[in-house]
Amino acid sequence: MINYKNIMETIRMIEKEKLDIRTITMGISLLDCCDSDGEKSRIKIYDKITKSAENLVKIGDEIETEYGIPIINKRISVTPIALVAQSSRDLNFVAYAKILDKAADTVGVNFIGGFSALVQKGCTKGDQALIAAIPEALAATEKVCASINVGCTKSGINMDAVRDLGMIIKKTAELTKDRDSIGCAKLVVFSNAVEDNPFMAGAFHGVGEAECIINVGISGPGVVKSALENMKGQPFDVVAETIKKTAFKITRVGQLVAQEASKRLQVPFGIVDLSLAPTPAIGDSVGRILEEMGLESCGCHGTTAALALLNDAVKKGGIMASSHVGGLSGAFIPVSEDEGMIHAVNIGSLSLDKLEAMTAVCSVGIDMVAVPGDTPAATLSAIIADEAAIGVINNKTTGVRIIPVHGKSLGDTVEFGGLLGHAPIMAVSKFSSDDFISRGGRIPAPVHSFKN
Helix, strand or coil: CCCHHHHHHHHHHHHHCCCCEEEEEEEECCHHHCCCCHHHHHHHHHHHHHHHCCCHHHHHHHHHHHHCCCEEEEEEEECCHHHHHCCCCCCCCHHHHHHHHHHHHHHCCCEEEEEEEECCCCCCHHHHHHHHHHHHHHHHCCCEEEEEEEEECCCEEEHHHHHHHHHHHHHHHHHCHHHCCHHHHHEEEEECCCCCCCCCCCCCCCCCCCCEEEEEEECCHHHHHHHHCCCCCCCHHHHHHHHHHHHHHHHHHHHHHHHHHHHHHCCCEEEEECCECCCCCCCCCHHHHHHHCCCCCCCCCCHHHHHHHHHHHHHHHHHCCCCCECCCCCECCECCCCHHHHHHHHCCCCCHHHHHHHCCCCCCCEEEEEEECCCCHHHHHHHHHHHHHHHHHHCCCEEEEEEEECCCCCCCEEECCHHHCEEECCCCCCCCCHHHHHCCCEECCCHHHCCC
């Protein structure tokens, strides 16, 4: 029986509280596109992507129109390109990024993720070639996103890769300096990366996944904030219960869209990622949810506890709404994409150090943070190492998407536009990490990793 109260509630969440499906992401395996001839491999890649995803945007638009649910992005994730390209005789992998970009443009998706390598325990020649190609690849493409996994709880942290990626980020910033170093916004460095993440820039199609799948990422910070506005002065038990019920409703919308997209595209349904993904728009902020719990400003003392409650309650509510929850799932805290967090940085209540503490309990890490363009490569590497350590020790996914904006310094603001928003330049430590990063090697896995 149709419950008209629930229908009207969903309509209100969409119209007034900015509920949306942030992305439908099609994951495509490219393992059968390996070839010793790089040109032949790239032809296979282009043909497979354009055939598999030829109706993705069309079907997404149809579902959006029929159900009245905004679907903000249609995206593609592919097998980590380092695994595919290293079978060729090519030494430079930039051409692989360009063919991904061409395929994404042909089918009309917003982004394509998977210019990636998994190097948590060491690098193959293919991994090294891909990492070296990242700056030029991200400068030469519009829709390609890159990711590198440098650590995991079972293996520890590959500090050689961490060291190299600080320099890669600096070079990417330099090559895209005419666009405020936006290339760095398309690169994320992970520990404990997941294989079914539908969100960019970290999406790739894991080798344990099916040939082709549909993953959906939902949003809805505005819906949660609106629910908490009626909970003034209530104890945290009530707050948590309210968030759980709200997350359940949001996830059911995502489940509906995922199943419908799966059926129409004749592609298996993978997971719903029930993350609260903010936007720069007023009323669509995770930071403002935390303030609704009683904090004067996001970043003040108590913020980490509030975020821990939010993240846990979202997961508890979401897993009751779908049998296949995955990806990152929880609360995202990308600075440039969250109006409340931008405000908190501007008034001085949120620092990079506090943000790092918050990442111990959220779903991602240091995300979309702009720092001075003259930040040393070793400092960037040290920030990556700190986040990787949080992920490895706590057995959770963490990532770093940091942007040393060429020509910008503390007090400046950078405008990225669209969902990427704008960001105040945040301060980094003035003290050096050079000797620490130059050691290289591998930080061993923690003792609790030995569970077999």
